[in-house]
Amino acid sequence: MTGLKSDIETGAPLFGCWIELYSAFATEVVVQAGYDFLLVDLEHGPGSVMDAALQLQVAAGSGCHGICRVPKNDDSWIKRVLDVGFDGVMIPAVDSVEDARRAVASCRYPPAGKRGMAAAIVRAARYGRDCWDYVEAANRDVVVICQIESAQAVEAVEEIARVEGVDMLFVGPADLSSDMGYVGEVDHPEVMKAITRVEQAAKAAGKLLGAIPTPGRSTQELREAGYDIIVPGADTILLRDAADAQVASLKSGTSS
Structure with a gap:
């Protein structure tokens, strides 16, 4: 299986699914559908690192990559999800250059960063069988994703984008x-203006872009705007929408 970073850099956008249920069976359905990656959510999802690792085991050998969103920008969380084998880490609420540098340092082994050295025993290194090869590869290949989700982050986005790593x-x-004062208005013109600034900063710095579609901006429009990863759905939403649609058709008498 090729690496997540190399697959992203082929140029075609990758499509992922948020994992919120932490059900091995539900994740298996998602993987078999052909998504390019799982985005396992430890920020809003109810699972533990152990639960997150199980989702990787479900996807093993399928070609479906694993990204984990950690609860916060904290090296103890980041090293744990990397140690179980995630290809990338999404760090929420990166609001400043200092936040971005801290995130990168947590993802890199010394001397490039401060990630704790446990490659002799962790799953990511095949429990030590690939210890030093993994250390070298991880510093090169782990994808560090910074979430821009506040007005403060937008004001600093050009500097954040230039942070090495x-x-x-x-x-x-x-x-x-x-955060901008437009609760529920994800496509408000002022919000779109801020998002355009994020896009321009990323492209100017040669960095990748990721997003979710919104009611006013479809997956296709994100593709055309040059986004590299797009996460259009979640296991919870897929199940909810299918269940709602079936129950509605059953009760209306229109189901076949």
């Missing part, structure tokens, strides 16, 4: 719009 900026439209 930041691979991608990921727009969080719900939090960004809320």
